[in-house]
Structures are given as structure tokens and as C-alpha cells.
Amino acid sequence: MSTSEYTKIYYGNFILVTRVKDELERVGIIPIIKDEGESQRLAGYGSLNQGYQEVWVNNDELDKANAIVEQVKSEIKTAD
DSSP, rough: OOOOTTTHHHHHHHHHHHHHHHHHHHHTOOOOEEHHHHHHHHTTTSSSTTTTEEEEEEGGGGHHHHHHHHHHHHHHHHOO
């Protein structure tokens, strides 16, 4: 994955990342989910980021994706 083509738009726990991913896919945006903690665990290293993932999208979809992330974050705050 070339970092120049993709931008990280969200970082959070598995449940919240799944919610963001589902909303993005609902409008046709296919995000890339990176789980550095799991990658480190599988490689035999310890990690402080267990359970936290990153959501990356293609730069062509960045504005639309950011709006969806803000909407999900707003809904999560309202639910608290």
C-alpha cells in the first residue's frame, strides 16, 4: 500500500472501526483496515495497541469518507 494514495481517517477499537467500515462500505467506499497490534503479535512481538485498528481510504474518496467518520463519531457521542 502506497501511503501517497491512501490516508488514515480513523483509529479506534475493533467495534468502532467495524462501525466506520460498515458505513463506508454502505456508500461504496472500500477501506483498508490495518491492525498493527495483531501484526506484531503474530510476529512474536508484544504490543501496546492490542485491539486498536486504523482505517485507511483512497485519497480520491477522502472527503466523502471523512464526512462519514464525523457522522459516526457524532452518533457515538449522542449514544453516550
